[in-house]
Amino acid sequence: MNMTGTLKRILKVTSNIGSNIIDAPIVVLLYHRVARLQEDFELLTVSPDNFDSQIAYIKSHYPVLRFDEDWSKVRTPAVVITFDDGYADNYHNALPILEKHNVPATFFVTSGILDVTHEFWWDELGQIILDSTHRYPEEWIDYDTQILTRNIDENRSLYQYQQKKLKSASVEERRKILDNLIEWSGKKTYLRDDFRSMDYYELKQLHANNFAAIGSHTLNHVQLSALDYNTQFNEISEGHNRLGKIIGAELNTFSYPFGAIEDYNLDSLSICKTLGFKKVAANYPGQYHRWSDNLQIPRKLVRNWDMRFFKSYLKRAFYL
Ligand SMILES: [Zn+2]
Structure with a gap:
């Protein structure tokens, strides 16, 4: 300080x-x-x-x-x-x-x-990007951010970026961004009981x-x-x-x-x-x-x- x-x-x-x-x-x-x-x-x-x-x-x-x-x-x-x-x-x-x-x-x-039957948007985003059981192909890159997702640290950066974008988006934009990410990742989201x-x-x-x-x-x-x-x-x-x-x-x-x-x-x-x-x-x-x-x-x-x-x-x- x-x-x-x-x-x-x-x-x-x-x-x-x-x-x-x-x-x-x-x-x-x-x-x-x-x-x-x-x-x-x-x-x-x-x-x-x-x-x-x-x-x-x-x-x-x-x-x-x-x-x-x-x-x-x-x-x-x-x-x-x-x-x-x-x-x-x-x-x-x-x-x-x-x-x-x-x-x-x-x-x-x-x-x-x-x-x-869905989670809060930040949890759904976490499910798409941060779920460590889901492995992205190494060559994958988010074209919007140019952030690679080869490991959990890179995934966290992508999460932060998308979280910021989703926060100020309208409800419709938000769904669109999440759906695009789902398509990009090939990962289907579901309602987890814990979330x-x-x-x-x-x-x-x-x-x-x-x-x-x-x-x-x-x-x-x-x-x-x-x-x-x-x-x-x-x-x-x-x-x-x-x-x-x-x-x-x-x-x-x-x-x-x-x-x-x-x-x-x-x-x-x-x-x-x-x-x-x-x-x-x-x-x-x-x-x-x-x-x-x-x-x-x-x-x-x-x-x-x-x-x-x-x-x-x-x-x-x-x-x-
Ligand atoms: Zn709140």
């Missing part, structure tokens, strides 16, 4: 510590999956054992709030647990651990991927549980900032309404797909406001205070860390 970087960091920490004196900070954690996977190229999966230890630690050190409750009366540092996307393991693996520790969590679910999202039954069961609340996460997990206003509106409102209909409840929370500052824009904020969302979660570090913007609440991403790292990460999350 250079001098300017160091100075910026010091200023940020000082300012956050100052804010914490005025008002107790709330740290919202972001999980995606709880499972035992052979390969996890996106590094978004926490093992059930690590999740269990993390939740036990949080529970014994902080009050755990619900995402949708009123946080204005909070006077001590607190933690909120959230999940994005809607993987089936949220219901099968995460929920029993949350129940065991009496810890609530909110699950932001992509409604267009429920009860379907599936929830079906309607699982979602309803999750919703009915006292320790779970549901929020929406668009219809097709698109990068909102890459879309025009009307397409964004449809993605957000249709995703939200469909989810509410499935579980038979009025929802009022949402999280931006990907969630970094460049993944949504002023149109997204205005749509969330128009739709009357109570709280909206983003995905970058920061603490929530009573003066924070409810339409872009910072969250700290959690990975599959052991307790030593997790403890210091969580401690730092309150001022970094």
